[in-house]
Amino acid sequence: MPPKLTPISIPDFATTQLALLDSELQSELEETHLLLSNSTPTALARAGLAITNLTLSSLRTGLGGKIVVELGLDSAVSGKGGSGKDEGELGEHGIRTGDIVLVSEQPAGSAKKREVKDLEAKGSRGVVTRAQKTGVWVALDNEEDDGVTGSKRLMNQTMTRMQKMKEDEYSSFLRTLFGLSSPSPVGDLDEKIEWIDPSLNDSQKDAIKFALASREAALIHGPPGTGKTHTLIELILQMLKQSLRVLVCGPSNISVDNIVERLAPHKIPIVRLGHPARLLPSVVNHSLDVLTQTSDAAAIVKDVRKEMDMKQASIRKTKSGRERKAIYGDLKELRKEFREREKKCIGTLIGGSKVVLATLHGAGGFQLKDSAFDVVIIDEASQALEAQCWVPLLRASKVVLAGDHLQLPPTIKSLNSKTTKAKIKDTEGVIKGMTLETTLFDRLLKLHGPDIKRMLTTQYRMHEKIMRFPSDQLYESKLIAAEAVKARLLKDLPYEVEETEDTIEPLIFFDTQGGDFPEKSEDEEVKAGKGMMSESKSNEMEAALVKQHVQNLVNAGVKPEDIAVITPYNAQLALMSRSMKEAFPGIELGSVDGFQGREKEAVIVSLVRSNSEKEVGFLGEKRRLNVAMTRPKRSLTVIGDSETLHRGSKFLKSWVEFLEENSDLRYPSVASLNAQ
Ligand SMILES: Nc1ncnc2c1ncn2[C@@H]1O[C@H](COP(=O)(O)OP(=O)(O)OP(=O)(O)O)[C@@H](O)[C@H]1O
Numbered sequence: 195m196p197p198k199l200t201p202i203s204i205p206d207f208a209t210t211q212l213a214l215l216d217s218e219l220q221s222e223l224e225e226t227h228l229l230l231s232n233s234t235p236t237a238l239a240r241a242g243l244a245i246t247n248l249t250l251s252s253l254r255t256g257l258g259g260k261i262v263v264e265l266g267l268d269s270a271v272s273g274k275g276g277s278g279k280d281e282g283e284l285g286e287h288g289i290r291t292g293d294i295v296l297v298s299e300q301p302a303g304s305a306k307k308r309e310v311k312d313l314e315a316k317g318s319r320g321v322v323t324r325a326q327k328t329g330v331w332v333a334l335d336n337e338e339d340d341g342v343t344g345s346k347r348l349m350n351q352t353m354t355r356m357q358k359m360k361e362d363e364y365s366s367f368l369r370t371l372f373g374l375s376s377p378s379p380v381g382d383l384d385e386k387i388e389w390i391d392p393s394l395n396d397s398q399k400d401a402i403k404f405a406l407a408s409r410e411a412a413l414i415h416g417p418p419g420t421g422k423t424h425t426l427i428e429l430i431l432q433m434l435k436q437s438l439r440v441l442v443c444g445p446s447n448i449s450v451d452n453i454v455e456r457l458a459p460h461k462i463p464i465v466r467l468g469h470p471a472r473l474l475p476s477v478v479n480h481s482l483d484v485l486t487q488t489s490d491a492a493a494i495v496k497d498v499r500k501e502m503d504m505k506q507a508s509i510r511k512t513k514s515g516r517e518r519k520a521i522y523g524d525l526k527e528l529r530k531e532f533r534e535r536e537k538k539c540i541g542t543l544i545g546g547s548k549v550v551l552a553t554l555h556g557a558g559g560f561q562l563k564d565s566a567f568d569v570v571i572i573d574e575a576s577q578a579l580e581a582q583c584w585v586p587l588l589r590a591s592k593v594v595l596a597g598d599h600l601q602l603p604p605t606i607k608s609l610n611s612k613t614t615k616a617k618i619k620d621t622e623g624v625i626k627g628m629t630l631e632t633t634l635f636d637r638l639l640k641l642h643g644p645d646i647k648r649m650l651t652t653q654y655r656m657h658e659k660i661m662r663f664p665s666d667q668l669y670e671s672k673l674i675a676a677e678a679v680k681a682r683l684l685k686d687l688p689y690e691v692e693e694t695e696d697t698i699e700p701l702i703f704f705d706t707q708g709g710d711f712p713e714k715s716e717d718e719e720v721k722a723g724k725g726m727m728s729e730s731k732s733n734e735m736e737a738a739l740v741k742q743h744v745q746n747l748v749n750a751g752v753k754p755e756d757i758a759v760i761t762p763y764n765a766q767l768a769l770m771s772r773s774m775k776e777a778f779p780g781i782e783l784g785s786v787d788g789f790q791g792r793e794k795e796a797v798i799v800s801l802v803r804s805n806s807e808k809e810v811g812f813l814g815e816k817r818r819l820n821v822a823m824t825r826p827k828r829s830l831t832v833i834g835d836s837e838t839l840h841r842g843s844k845f846l847k848s849w850v851e852f853l854e855e856n857s858d859l860r861y862p863s864v865a866s867l868n869a870q
Pocket of ligand 1: 393394395398416417418419420421422423424425654655791
């Protein structure tokens with residue numbers, strides 16, 4: 195029996211989203227303001243929230259006529275500071291694409307202690323368009339900008355459109371996605387399919403068949419390491435065989451590029467929308483920008499461009515004012531012609547591609563204005579805001595979502611804000627209980643029940659023992675470790691690794707109970723980390739223990755680049771980064787949130803919390819713990835205080851119990867750490 199539907203009013207949904215998006219924007223602006231008014235640049239840099247010693251590397255006009263500045267490390271100061279980073283690299287920082295930032299001149303001498311708020315008047319606000327190891331790019335705001343960046347504006351426009359739609363405009367697709375109708379019965383699941391990839395496992399094949407046979411919506415649930423992307427590639431190729439036009443989207447550039455890279459070898463006509471500077475070098479040749487210059491369709495544009503260049507050059511040679519005026523007139527005409535031809539060329543390229551790929555935001559660009567697609571596929575859907583999904587979906591008639599709702603949702607800043615709650619309560623027509631954290635994936639699962647999804651069950655990452663707990667607790671014990679990975683240990687790495695107590699055991703738990711490993715609250719100035727709790731915690735003794743364990747692994751022969759240390763707390767990350775990167779070049783350190791989607795041979799998780807009040811804060815969140823425990827392939831080492839952790843959430847408590855019973859349980863000695 196399908197579940198009884200609880201329909202959602204589309205205008206109410208849109209109204210709620212608009213209110214939530216507005217609160218989120220206010221929270222972001224408030225947070226930026228708070229940070230700027232209470233700290234010095236050095237303090238912010240220490241917390242990963244500012245980058246100092248930058249110099250202007252380049253300046254150009256970007257989209258919408260904005261000035262985009264590229265900022266790199268000042269060579270006069272780079273290499274100093276000894277934070278273990280390579281020369282010319284910015285070191286650890288938490289600045290990401292899309293962040294609202296202030297670019298300001300750095301004070302020198304005694305003015306260094308000046309608070310950031312004093313710098314604000316002189317600086318310019320802007321949005322980060324790209325953040326790399328060696329530099330950041332910022333699109334500076336124009337005077338009239340209100341902090342609403344392109345992506346937010348697009349979501350607002352989309353929601354406003356949905357708010358105003360009349361009921362007779364609702365497609366059956368739209369009706370299904372809001373529970374006004376049930377999904378149509380799924381077509382023939384027994385149909386014989388000729389698989390392009392012979393290595394697909396049964397759960398992957400089932401998911402593909404299901405997605406092909408569904409009429410309006412299908413969810414592919416891919417727990418960690420189960421080959422979600424692998425499955426989507428085959429699905430796209432099968433849809434092509436059925437002559438369907440497919441639009442493939444993801445919330446981030448990297449999620450889209452990942453698919454372009456794997457589709458490219460199949461030699462099908464694909465177009466990737468998006469600014470070439472933001473794409474992986476390996477996929478740039480498929481970008482629309484490059485194709486408008488290199489493809490056959492581009493020839494007609496090229497001719498005009500040549501003519502324009504020639505005219506431009508002739509201006510310099512002409513002395514007569516009248517002739518110049520005439521050339522300018524010609525150029526104006528040519529420019530018009532150029533734009534028209536370019537539009538046509540884009541139309542031909544997009545129309546000729548069976549598969550178009552773009553970020554959710556990119557799918558809202560003018561290039562797709564007149565395009566129709568049979569299916570929209572969204573990868574990493576449980577990391578995307580629902581309002582963002584509607585950018586491509588408003589023109590779709592079927593959607594396939596791939597994701598894992600049991601890992602972390604998109605980071606929301608306004609989630610627990612009192613002002614948000616109050617404001618939402620006061621807005622007419624809002625749906626109670628809806629937050630931006632509720633993704634489309636979550637919502638459809640709740641609305642239509644488990645029949646709307648298929649789960650991938652063979653995982654190709656973790657040793658069986660590492661997989662056991664998440665499988666039993668979150669994935670109904672359905673995960674199976676693939677033969678090739680289920681018994682892999684560090685000692686079996688394809689290079690020389692000694693057999694030690696640390697390399698023959700996939701699961702190690704260092705129980706720090708007893709009070710010798712106390713946590714510490716970071717001082718005020720380091721508050722408000724990204725995606726972290728506002729007050730960050732650290733634990734020095736735990737950091738020492740992590741270092742000792744890494745040393746043991748490295749002594750046994752494990753390469754530092756095969757080791758990652760992750761922790762839920764920014765302050766702990768900052769504390770460890772400093773010394774570890776110098777001691778073990780190549781090792782990776784990250785926050786749990788930042789490590790989602792990644793994997794490593796050996797992963798050490800520093801849980802930090804240890805206090806007499808038995809408080810665990812946001813560590814109790816099972817989706818965060820799930821991400822932390824499912825990153826390793828061959829070795830998971832957990833460091834934590836069982837006494838404190840036992841008082842945490844039910845999930846945390848059962849994990850600690852599991853570790854106590856099933857891991858190589860160790861009680862670290864403080865004396866040996868102090869002797870280090
Ligand atoms: N049927 C299969 N047979 C063998 N290996 C597979 C199969 N499916 C996936 N894999 C392997 O599993 C690993 C993870 O696959 P993939 O990168 O597609 O997963 P993902 O969905 O991107 O990651 P995650 O599951 O962590 O979200 C890859 O190394 C891939 O080659």
